[in-house]
Amino acid sequence: SQQGEEDPQALSIQEGENATMNCSYKTSINNLQWYRQNSGRGLVHLILIRSNEREKHSGRLRVTLDTSKKSSSLLITASRAADTASYFCAAGLIQGAQKLVFGQGTRLTINP
Amino acid sequence: GAVVSQHPSWVICKSGTSVKIECRSLDFQATTMFWYRQFPKQSLMLMATSNEGSKATYEQGVEKDKFLINHASLTLSTLTVTSAHPEDSSFYICSARVGVQGLQSSPLHFGNGTRLTVT
Numbered sequence: 048s049q050q051g052e053e054d055p056q057a058l059s060i061q062e063g064e065n066a067t068m069n070c071s072y073k074t075s076i077n078n079l080q081w082y083r084q085n086s087g088r089g090l091v092h093l094i095l096i097r098s099n100e101r102e103k104h105s106g107r108l109r110v111t112l113d114t115s116k117k118s119s120s121l122l123i124t125a126s127r128a129a130d131t132a133s134y135f136c137a138a139g140l141i142q143g144a145q146k147l148v149f150g151q152g153t154r155l156t157i158n159p
Numbered sequence: 160g161a162v163v164s165q166h167p168s169w170v171i172c173k174s175g176t177s178v179k180i181e182c183r184s185l186d187f188q189a190t191t192m193f194w195y196r197q198f199p200k201q202s203l204m205l206m207a208t209s210n211e212g213s214k215a216t217y218e219q220g221v222e223k224d225k226f227l228i229n230h231a232s233l234t235l236s237t238l239t240v241t242s243a244h245p246e247d248s249s250f251y252i253c254s255a256r257v258g259v260q261g262l263q264s265s266p267l268h269f270g271n272g273t274r275l276t277v278t
Binding site: 082087089135 | 203
């Protein structure tokens with residue numbers, strides 16, 4: 048079963064605004080990763096946060112992890128039209144060998 | 160670096176035929192590759208874990224006789240959809256981790272996917 052639930056399912060904002068996407072998971076994890084997918088393409092890794100980390104930054108991306116609430120958030124600051132894509136969180140489960148379990152994704156649209 | 164090439168990018172086949180999809184790691188070795196299936200506007204569903212030199216590990220509910228996986232080398236895994244039917248139409252994506260050990264904490268590198276349409 049899917050471990051990750053994301054909200055919102057769709058988000059539409061104006062260019063320059065910040066976009067926040069949330070992810071929740073059900074069981075214990077080693078890490079949580081965020082990926083981006085352009086329509087009809089494969090996924091591109093954005094950022095990984097380990098279970099003992101609370102916050103991580105990469106360029107305009109900021110990821111937080113709250114293991115007590117089993118949730119994570121991805122913030123994209125100063126959004127650009129090119130950020131339009133679907134964003135997925137993926138949980139690296141403790142009991143899951145090398146598998147990642149993906150959330151439902153958030154479809155982000157940046158309006159110019 | 161860390162490029163995963165998937166071929167073909169799209170294929171249309173008739174019901175009852177078989178289709179083979181290739182996934183290659185171009186500049187790294189991968190003992191383990193992962194095959195996902197994705198329906199429109201939905202998430203990725205892990206179908207199976209492909210292990211070099213051994214049998215693939217299939218997720219619950221995935222028919223191993225229908226979705227044949229072969230991982231004959233450290234850079235190539237193939238997924239064959241046998242006796243395809245319209246309900247098999249989907250977007251299939253492969254992925255792999257860099258490194259022979261494939262640690263879970265390293266990111267996945269994805270192919271660009273294969274759009275399968277069965278008529």
